[in-house]
Amino acid sequence: MADHKIYKMSFAKVYPMHVAKAEKKGRTKEEVDQIILWLTGYSQEELDEQIKKQTDIEGFFNEAPKLNPSRELIKGVVCGVRVEEIEEPLMQEIRYLDKLVDELAKGKSMEKILRK
Numbered sequence: 850m851a852d853h854k855i856y857k858m859s860f861a862k863v864y865p866m867h868v869a870k871a872e873k874k875g876r877t878k879e880e881v882d883q884i885i886l887w888l889t890g891y892s893q894e895e896l897d898e899q900i901k902k903q904t905d906i907e908g909f910f911n912e913a914p915k916l917n918p919s920r921e922l923i924k925g926v927v928c929g930v931r932v933e934e935i936e937e938p939l940m941q942e943i944r945y946l947d948k949l950v951d952e953l954a955k956g957k958s959m960e961k962i963l964r965k
Contacts, residue, residue, distance in 0.1 A: 856907040856939060861900045867950045874954040884949045887963050888942075890915030910942045919964045920945050927951065 855863075868878045885896055890913055899909055910916075920942075924933050927947045935941040952962045 853940065855943065857905050859903045860906050860909040861903050863906065864900055867946070870950055871953050874956070876953050880953055880959060881950060883959065884953060884962060885946065888917055888920055888946055888949065889913035890917065906943060907939060910939060916942070922964045923948050925951075 864881075868881050871877065871881050882893060882896060885891065886893065889896075889910070891899065892914075895914070899912070904912065921933075923945050925931070925948055927944045930944070932941060932944045932948050935944055949962055953959075
């Protein structure tokens with residue numbers, strides 16, 4: 850696995866950026882949390898704890914209780930790269946989250962975002 854700088858960045862540093870992006874478009878922190886919980890299997894309390902203890906992004910995804918199998922239905926482009934074609938597993942998880950937050954900010958319904 851390549852050693853990207855983002856892997857060692859604290860999830861607590863990235864999280865407010867996701868929330869700000871959503872809120873700028875009229876969405877809520879609660880919706881961002883719902884997406885993260887759906888993707889990772891964390892409970893709200895576990896998510897809050899990960900943020901509080903400044904877990905790095907690699908640890909955040911590696912410690913996720915149960916990555917949602919439906920995340921493989923996430924398709925599209927983030928940062929000029931198709932998420933379904935990313936070969937590095939951790940980078941793909943990061944980009945899945947980015948794509949879901951993008952969809953939220955673009956006004957998609959939670960039902961569609963959560964692939965229901």
